[in-house]
Amino acid sequence: MSSLTNSIKFLLDVKDKNLIFFDFYLADDQVTKILVAELKLPLTQCPTCHGPLVHNGHYLSMVHYPAYNASHPLQIKLNKQRLFCRHCHQTFLASSSLVDKGCFFAKPGKQKILQELTTDRSMKEIAQANNVSNHTVLRVLTKFGKQPRANDYDYLPPHLGVDEFRGVGRQLHFICIDGASHRIIRVLETRLRKDIVAYFNHFPLTVRKQVKTITMDLNSYYQDVAHELFPNALVVIDRFHIIQMLNRSFNQLRTQTMKQFAPGDQRYKLLKFYWKFYLKPVADLKCDKLKYYHHLKRMSNQAFIVDEGLDASPKLRSTYELMQTFSKALRTHDEQEMIRLLNCKDDLGKQMKTTLKTFNRNQKAVINAATSKYANGCVEGTNRKIKQIERTAYGYRNFDNLVTRIMLETKNAVLKENTLSAIA
Numbered sequence: 001m002s003s004l005t006n007s008i009k010f011l012l013d014v015k016d017k018n019l020i021f022f023d024f025y026l027a028d029d030q031v032t033k034i035l036v037a038e039l040k041l042p043l044t045q046c047p048t049c050h051g052p053l054v055h056n057g058h059y060l061s062m063v064h065y066p067a068y069n070a071s072h073p074l075q076i077k078l079n080k081q082r083l084f085c086r087h088c089h090q091t092f093l094a095s096s097s098l099v100d101k102g103c104f105f106a107k108p109g110k111q112k113i114l115q116e117l118t119t120d121r122s123m124k125e126i127a128q129a130n131n132v133s134n135h136t137v138l139r140v141l142t143k144f145g146k147q148p149r150a151n152d153y154d155y156l157p158p159h160l161g162v163d164e165f166r167g168v169g170r171q172l173h174f175i176c177i178d179g180a181s182h183r184i185i186r187v188l189e190t191r192l193r194k195d196i197v198a199y200f201n202h203f204p205l206t207v208r209k210q211v212k213t214i215t216m217d218l219n220s221y222y223q224d225v226a227h228e229l230f231p232n233a234l235v236v237i238d239r240f241h242i243i244q245m246l247n248r249s250f251n252q253l254r255t256q257t258m259k260q261f262a263p264g265d266q267r268y269k270l271l272k273f274y275w276k277f278y279l280k281p282v283a284d285l286k287c288d289k290l291k292y293y294h295h296l297k298r299m300s301n302q303a304f305i306v307d308e309g310l311d312a313s314p315k316l317r318s319t320y321e322l323m324q325t326f327s328k329a330l331r332t333h334d335e336q337e338m339i340r341l342l343n344c345k346d347d348l349g350k351q352m353k354t355t356l357k358t359f360n361r362n363q364k365a366v367i368n369a370a371t372s373k374y375a376n377g378c379v380e381g382t383n384r385k386i387k388q389i390e391r392t393a394y395g396y397r398n399f400d401n402l403v404t405r406i407m408l409e410t411k412n413a414v415l416k417e418n419t420l421s422a423i424a
């Protein structure tokens with residue numbers, strides 16, 4: 001081998017022994033770099049009839065290779081050797097690990113694109129950076145998606161988290177995540193009961209019985225489905241959603257109370273500008289030093305402000321107390337206290353009463369939130385990521401492509417050497 005071949009191969013990281021580079025030049029456009037190579041076919045006799053082979057010319061293909069600089073595309077003018085068997089009249093064409101049969105885009109390029117598809121970049125941007133068409137990028141994506149997914153229906157993780165997100169065509173898709181490892185188990189195109197049941201029914205009952213907890217948010221009808229499919233599972237309402245509902249109910253009453261006063265009134269200001277203090281746990285309120293509060297035009301501290309603000313209405317105070325004690329019970333895993341609070345008969349705001357009614361309807365699942373250490377944070381986090389993926393692409397029209405991209409970007413698909421070679 002000449003030193004030219006060796007240095008080019010070293011630079012391009014090509015390991016194919018049958019490939020020999022013998023020339024390079026700039027194309028007529030003065031930007032495209034062209035390397036000329038011959039691809040040998042290492043055969044001496046016909047594999048079928050063992051007859052002698054004769055040289056039968058070359059098949060020329062221009063192979064697109066990833067370049068360091070996208071404005072200087074690199075192409076390999078590949079002369080694939082062809083051999084002919086005089087005995088059985090068969091022809092043989094040389095093939096290489098560099099490029100697939102019938103393909104003009106080198107494998108390292110595909111791997112580079114696949115790697116870039118795991119980052120938060122639009123497909124158009126990836127296409128531009130690699131000097132290929134948008135369609136080539138899409139083809140790499142779909143090809144990867146076509147890989148048979150792990151279809152083993154003999155295992156389910158003990159802790160599941162379920163939720164939904166808005167995706168293709170503003171439709172809601174169902175998502176199920178492993179609560180411990182945070183891996184996506186499945187994304188279903190719809191969140192219809194029949195589809196969810198159909199999917200999980202692939203798993204035998206013995207496998208479904210292994211599921212111990214299922215976390216979900218309150219306003220979903222997944223509870224019935226969960227009880228039906230996973231007989232041993234504990235349904236847990238996500239703590240975040242419980243707190244959110246409590247806070248929202250309190251805030252609604254706070255604004256209602258606030259609007260009873262004129263904007264110049266001290267009570268109005270106390271309830272309007274310092275709303276964040278009311279949502280803080282009581283223990284976290286600063287109550288030592290006095291500080292000047294701009295809106296009140298006087299010295300005060302956080303604890304005083306909350307106390308003075310709640311003086312505006314007794315109903316507001318009782319609602320505040322319920323919100324605070326309930327959150328505290330949830331944080332300290334105090335089951336008894338939570339049951340007591342659920343049956344609270346205090347004079348509460350209208351919204352808070354509705355919230356308590358909702359909690360009571362799902363009492364068991366709400367109490368489980370205090371005892372279980374699993375929450376739906378991972379699902380919410382994944383949903384946030386999915387939203388970002390959709391935004392970067394300005395939305396997806398194809399559900400399968402969206403799922404493939406989600407799997408790639410959430411690192412669910414482990415990109416190993418063999419996966420990379422399999423996509424090509």
Ligand SMILES: [Zn+2]
Pocket residue numbers: 046047048049050051085086087088089090
């Ligand atoms: Zn032959």
